[in-house]
Amino acid sequence: MKIHNGRYQLSGGLDPLDLVERYQAPLYVYDSAIIKQKYERMAAAFDVPKLQLLYACKALSNLSVLRLMRSMGAGLDTVSIQEVEMGLMAGFAPKDIVYTPNCVGMEEIAEAVELGVRINVDNISILEQFGQAFPDYPICLRINPHIMAGLNAKTSVGHIDSKFGISFHQMPLVHRVVEATGLTIEGIHMHTGSGILDAGVFLQGAEILFNIAKDFPDLSYLDFGSGFKVPYREGDAETDIEDLGTQISQRFNRFCANYGRELTLTFEPGKYLVSEAGYFLVQVNVIKQTTSTVFAGIDSGLNHLIRPMLYDAYHEISNVSRPGAKPRFYTVVGYICETDTFGVNRRINEIQEGDILAIHNAGAYCFSMASNYNSRFRPAEVLVHEGQAYLIRKRETMDDLIRSQVEAPIGVEQSEKV
Ligand SMILES: *Cc1c(COP(=O)(O)O)cnc(C)c1O
16 A cells, blocks of 8 residues: 555555445455565566465455465465365365365365365374375375474474474384375475574475475475565565575475476465455544553454454554644554554554554454454455455344354243233
8 A cells, every 4th residue: 555646545546545435444455466466476486397376365265365366376275174165166176275284183184085185184193094094095294394483482383392294203104104004195295384584494494395205206296385474564574585486496496306206396375475465444433542642442453353462463554544644652452342452652643533544464364363252243355456446245244143143042931021
């Protein structure tokens, strides 16, 4: 979102205030031009004969976003059978969907077999059961390379105490299970979590993966997961995707030459593709001056966007109603009956009640983590695409809140007596 002629503009010159007028706040808005630009930049960063980018759809799983990803040539990374089904609904071929569940039972995995998608196995118990039930269904192994990526304990998933993946120390046991069951291993995978900054960490994990991969003769791909860091505020460091691409590509091509076959280099970007494409537009209900703070209270809360409260994530906030106004200090808080602070002491252009604020980086893990806490409706979503704004999800209504509730016969007599 840029300021142009004294107004904030989305791509195609669309005014976020017009969108709020049409669809009301709070409103999620995604700009497809930014998603496309990120996808193309990432695809161009790697110099290998075969590359596949699988969009990790838990970041933002609206069907229209999935269709956009497919139209650009992406595959899909899924972590639940429901995400698999959404991917199929969006038109992805089963072979372009990878299912990477954690701690799900064999029943759900059997459903994935039925649907024909690629399956990533992340523990030896399931590997054994899978090998006995479906010895002819090729699978991929999720390896835990035991590297500490990023700084946030909740989003770092490849370290030694992590619940994810099969420890690379357990490969002898894996080989025994594979031989005993006759399974075919078609891919090797790792995903070390969010917030990787430099190519070094990736390469460190990659070496471990190459070392494991050379002992499996039937591979068709190696999947290096994701964890690309995106900037959240001005001056923030981000993964140098071109540097990473150059270094990984060289090493990958060398591996393939030694292995004797061209494999597909695979990544699973989520946040990288959609984070910066999203804005969450909210209205300021109340300006409240206390002895120490000026609060701007908005018509949303941790029910719609929980990252600041859950991960201490920083999201830039700007006042789109007053691009020219003088900045002042505000603590932006939600309406939930619990502390839900979006930003403390932020310099934001002077706010008046009724103004529309944009919370930035609202594409990844924002709507997809939204809930109905406090019995509030989840917001509408709009996709800005080639100069047009499309409503891609309606705001919920009272019906949505009670749709799946079944009333027990409690208090019936009493109310009848009244
Ligand atoms: C969440 C997840 C991703 C995407 O991670 P980002 O940091 O959003 O890019 C990729 N692969 C797997 C297996 C995941 O669980």
